[in-house]
Amino acid sequence: MKSLAQVVFSSFGSSVGKKLLVALTGLALLLFLAGHLAGNLLIYRGPEELNSYAHELHTALHGSLVWIARLGLLAAFVVHVALTISLARDNRAARPHAYAKPATVQASIASRTMILSGLVILSFVVYHILHFTVHVADPSYDALVFDLHGHKVPDVYSKVVKGFSSVPISAFYILSMALLCTHLSHGFASVFQTLGLRSARTSGLLKLLGGLYALVIFVGNVSIPLSVLGGFIKPIAH
Amino acid sequence: MESKLNLTLKVWRQSDRQSQGRLVTYPAEGIPTSASFLEMLDIVNEGLISNGEEPIAFDHDCREGICGSCSLVINGVPHGPEKATTSCQLHMRSFRNGDTIYIEPFRARAFPVVKDLVVDRSAFDRIQQSGGFISVRTGSAVEANSILVAKDDADHAFRAATCIGCGACVAACKNASAMLFVAAKVSHLNILPQGQPEKDERTIRMVQQMDAEGFGGCTNQYECEAVCPKEISVDFIGRLNRDYAAAAAAETVTA
Ligand code: HEM
Numbered sequence A: 001m002k003s004l005a006q007v008v009f010s011s012f013g014s015s016v017g018k019k020l021l022v023a024l025t026g027l028a029l030l031l032f033l034a035g036h037l038a039g040n041l042l043i044y045r046g047p048e049e050l051n052s053y054a055h056e057l058h059t060a061l062h063g064s065l066v067w068i069a070r071l072g073l074l075a076a077f078v079v080h081v082a083l084t085i086s087l088a089r090d091n092r093a094a095r096p097h098a099y100a101k102p103a104t105v106q107a108s109i110a111s112r113t114m115i116l117s118g119l120v121i122l123s124f125v126v127y128h129i130l131h132f133t134v135h136v137a138d139p140s141y142d143a144l145v146f147d148l149h150g151h152k153v154p155d156v157y158s159k160v161v162k163g164f165s166s167v168p169i170s171a172f173y174i175l176s177m178a179l180l181c182t183h184l185s186h187g188f189a190s191v192f193q194t195l196g197l198r199s200a201r202t203s204g205l206l207k208l209l210g211g212l213y214a215l216v217i218f219v220g221n222v223s224i225p226l227s228v229l230g231g232f233i234k235p236i237a238h
Numbered sequence B: 001m002e003s004k005l006n007l008t009l010k011v012w013r014q015s016d017r018q019s020q021g022r023l024v025t026y027p028a029e030g031i032p033t034s035a036s037f038l039e040m041l042d043i044v045n046e047g048l049i050s051n052g053e054e055p056i057a058f059d060h061d062c063r064e065g066i067c068g069s070c071s072l073v074i075n076g077v078p079h080g081p082e083k084a085t086t087s088c089q090l091h092m093r094s095f096r097n098g099d100t101i102y103i104e105p106f107r108a109r110a111f112p113v114v115k116d117l118v119v120d121r122s123a124f125d126r127i128q129q130s131g132g133f134i135s136v137r138t139g140s141a142v143e144a145n146s147i148l149v150a151k152d153d154a155d156h157a158f159r160a161a162t163c164i165g166c167g168a169c170v171a172a173c174k175n176a177s178a179m180l181f182v183a184a185k186v187s188h189l190n191i192l193p194q195g196q197p198e199k200d201e202r203t204i205r206m207v208q209q210m211d212a213e214g215f216g217g218c219t220n221q222y223e224c225e226a227v228c229p230k231e232i233s234v235d236f237i238g239r240l241n242r243d244y245a246a247a248a249a250a251e252t253v254t255a
């Protein structure tokens, strides 16, 4: 009898099995992005709303919730990246001799640049965490505190305003969001096909929803650096 | 009067599996628009033979779009520019006088070139042998109507069964994936009651054989569906993914 490990390895180690895991982790990341955007948009309700939300997130379950989420996301991200790179290499190897006159009948540009958009997202995520979570880019963020009804809590609002006041940083965020959203515009509908939940009947609807989802994520996130640069989101007056 | 075309062909010539191969330019003059694409190549070959040159080798058999032998990539598109049409059923009226036409073999690691435009597609046979069958009791025949098949299922299975195994899906796919072929062959049997006993095993084995042959995986770009001469739907790939997930889950949790 084959052991559990052997069965899992052979079933989920095939091209179809790996792709199922790519779709499941991609779906988890899609859901995370929606939640993350909802949190980000609280900035429009002012420093108090955003900072108290961030404070709750970081203190829920005695501070363990945020770590459970971080570990889950890290796992999904690592699996997604490792498997897509492995699949992309296999796919490349499957056609050692290119056509002298290549043609594309209908594949979208987004679908043909998934590995490129993915690798830009990867570098963006690393930068984003160093920038806003670890504060490597600017250690002065550590000192930003906000008075939430007498409690001293980290001042996420001022951190965002400070970060996006820099044009190059905002530009990098906006560019990364653009590539993230091409990734999502193909990825969203693609998940349904990979999980066997798409058909010709739902294909048009899924494409439309994927486009809308990518647009919402793009416009929502990009509006924040633009609002900071445009002076619509203002520093806290002291 | 029927019009004639003067064309320039850029044809892949390769004398055997080992040799390098290169594109060679040939004029194709006085081609009637009523000729099929393969007849056009026949005319060019007549000229080559009368000059004492080696004719261009290409696969063909039925020349009526049902056997799946013909396998040309015409201007980068397997089976050429017409929808739902094999190379043998493509006619020269689809081209214009003065056109330059690139003719290349199907390109995939799993389909090595044998000679010129002929590729070895025995990988498909091995995939088929790994699970594309049902086991039936031999001996006295069972009553044909004892297994009922719903009309919708019969139609659906039949649509999958119209795949002629030409391999154009592989040739068109950016990843040289055989998913559309495998999906059609798996679904054809998985949809029918006769295919149920071996369903999970078939699904897993045919996918594993596909991987072992060196085909790529699916990235849901649907180039395959666009070129398939039988218009096999990518819905079958979704179904294959679903059947595979169920089979893998069942294998993981049950004995
Ligand atoms: C927030 C981050 C990310 C999200 C939300 C995301 C989402 C998705 C989704 C939903 C898919 C479609 C899965 C399918 O076809 O079934 C996908 C595919 C893909 N992702 Fe990501 N992804 C992210 C990050 C990355 C990164 C960092 C890479 C870097 C290598 C990457 C590379 C790919 C590739 C190459 C594919 C295509 C896989 C294929 O079609 O075989 N992704 N992604």
Ligand code: SF4
Pocket (backbone or CB within 6 Å): B162, B163, B164, B165, B166, B167, B168, B169, B170, B180, B181, B184, B224, B227, B228, B229, B230, B231, B232
């Ligand atoms: S699915 Fe279509 S393109 Fe692929 S082998 Fe079958 S008939 Fe040919």
Ligand code: FES
Pocket (backbone or CB within 6 Å): B059, B060, B061, B062, B063, B064, B065, B066, B067, B068, B069, B070, B086, B087, B088, B089
């Ligand atoms: S020669 Fe038989 S399908 Fe083209």
